[in-house]
Amino acid sequence: MxxxxxxxxxxxxxxxxxxxxxxxxxxxxxxxxxxxVPVKHLIAEFFEGTLHFDTKAWITLKYLILKPGLLTEKFNIGQRASYVPPFRLYVFVSIIFFFLLALIADNSVRLNGGKPNSEATTVLPGVTISTNQNDSLIAAAADSAALEKVKTITQDSKELQALQSEIGENKFASEFADKFAKFTSHGDESKQKLFKNLSFMMFLLMPFFALVLYLYYRKQNRNYVEHLMFSIHLHTFYFILLMVAMLVGQLLPTLEFEGVVFLIMGLYLYFALRQVYKQSYLRTFFSLLPIGFAYLITLAIFFLSTIFVSVLLT
The missing domain is CATH 2.20.28 (Rubrerythrin, domain 2)
Incomplete structure (x- = not known):
C-alpha cells in the first residue's frame, strides 16, 4: 500500500x-x-509505517495464528511480498506484549498492595507477583534497625548463625544478597529494569533456539536463516497467546487456565515443526520431545540469568 x-x-x-x-x-x-495534522492521522501513519496495517497484516496474523509454520515456509521459499516481514511483526507484537505486561503487573500490585493478607497475583502462566504484606523480609533487610532486632531475637538459632557465617565467608554471596535486597526494595524501578532485560533476553533467545533447530535438523541442509525465521514466528505467536491469556486472566481472575496455555504452546510447536520440516506425524512427535525439552531448559537458564544480571546491575 x-x-x-x-x-x-x-x-x-x-x-x-x-x-x-x-x-x-x-x-x-x-x-x-x-x-x-490531528493525532488520529499520526496514529494511523504509525501503524502503516510500522506494520503496514492493511490486508497484508490481517493475512499475516491469520496464517500465523491459525496455520502454524505456514508463514515460515512461505518466507523460506521466497513468497514474502504478501506478508509482513518477520522481524517487523515480532518487534510490533513484542512492544505491545511488554507494555501490556508492565501495565497489568503494575495494576495488580496497586490493587492488592494495600491488603494485609493478599496473595500472590498471577501475571503470566507460571509467573506471579507476591503482594503479601506479612512477608516483609525485604523491607526488614533494608532497615538496619529492624535487621539488628531480627538478629537479636534469633541469635540462639544455630542454623541462622551457621548461615550467617557461610555468607560472611563468601564475599560475592554477601554482596549479591545486599544487591538483591536493594533490587527488590526499589519496586517500580526494579520492575521496569527487569521487563527491559526480559525483552532483551527474548531477543537473544530466538537466535539461540534457531541454533538448536539448526543442529537438530542439520541433515536437512537448511540455512540457519530458515530456522531463525521459524523461531521468530514461533515467539511472535507465543507473545500473542500470552497477551490473550493476560487479558482473560484480568477478566476472569478465578479461572485456572495455565495448563491450557502450555498445551496450546506445545501443540503449536508440534504442528509448526510438522509444516516446516516435513516429517511424519510420529517422527515429528519424537522430534518435539528433545526440541521442547531443550527449549524449556534454555528458557529457564535465560530467565534466571536475566534476573541475576538485573540484580548485579542494581
Missing part, C-alpha cells in the same frame, strides 16, 4: 518550489509530507 502524502507546494525547510512528483526535496532532502 503506497503511503498517502499530504504534500507542500514549497519546501518549509529551504523554500524550494515542489513539482507534483517530488516526494522529497531535491535541494535539501526533506520529505514532502505535512505532519501538522
Amino acid at each position: 503506497a503511503k498517502k502524502r499530504r504534500k507542500f507546494t514549497q519546501c518549509p525547510n529551504c523554500g524550494y518550489i515542489f513539482e507534483e512528483v517530488n516526494n522529497f526535496c531535491p535541494n535539501c532532502g526533506q520529505e514532502n509530507h505535512d505532519l501538522n
Whole structure:
C-alpha cells in the first residue's frame, strides 16, 4: 500500500518550489509530507509505517495464528511480498506484549498492595507477583534497625548463625544478597529494569533456539536463516497467546487456565515443526520431545540469568 502524502507546494525547510512528483526535496532532502495534522492521522501513519496495517497484516496474523509454520515456509521459499516481514511483526507484537505486561503487573500490585493478607497475583502462566504484606523480609533487610532486632531475637538459632557465617565467608554471596535486597526494595524501578532485560533476553533467545533447530535438523541442509525465521514466528505467536491469556486472566481472575496455555504452546510447536520440516506425524512427535525439552531448559537458564544480571546491575 503506497503511503498517502499530504504534500507542500514549497519546501518549509529551504523554500524550494515542489513539482507534483517530488516526494522529497531535491535541494535539501526533506520529505514532502505535512505532519501538522490531528493525532488520529499520526496514529494511523504509525501503524502503516510500522506494520503496514492493511490486508497484508490481517493475512499475516491469520496464517500465523491459525496455520502454524505456514508463514515460515512461505518466507523460506521466497513468497514474502504478501506478508509482513518477520522481524517487523515480532518487534510490533513484542512492544505491545511488554507494555501490556508492565501495565497489568503494575495494576495488580496497586490493587492488592494495600491488603494485609493478599496473595500472590498471577501475571503470566507460571509467573506471579507476591503482594503479601506479612512477608516483609525485604523491607526488614533494608532497615538496619529492624535487621539488628531480627538478629537479636534469633541469635540462639544455630542454623541462622551457621548461615550467617557461610555468607560472611563468601564475599560475592554477601554482596549479591545486599544487591538483591536493594533490587527488590526499589519496586517500580526494579520492575521496569527487569521487563527491559526480559525483552532483551527474548531477543537473544530466538537466535539461540534457531541454533538448536539448526543442529537438530542439520541433515536437512537448511540455512540457519530458515530456522531463525521459524523461531521468530514461533515467539511472535507465543507473545500473542500470552497477551490473550493476560487479558482473560484480568477478566476472569478465578479461572485456572495455565495448563491450557502450555498445551496450546506445545501443540503449536508440534504442528509448526510438522509444516516446516516435513516429517511424519510420529517422527515429528519424537522430534518435539528433545526440541521442547531443550527449549524449556534454555528458557529457564535465560530467565534466571536475566534476573541475576538485573540484580548485579542494581
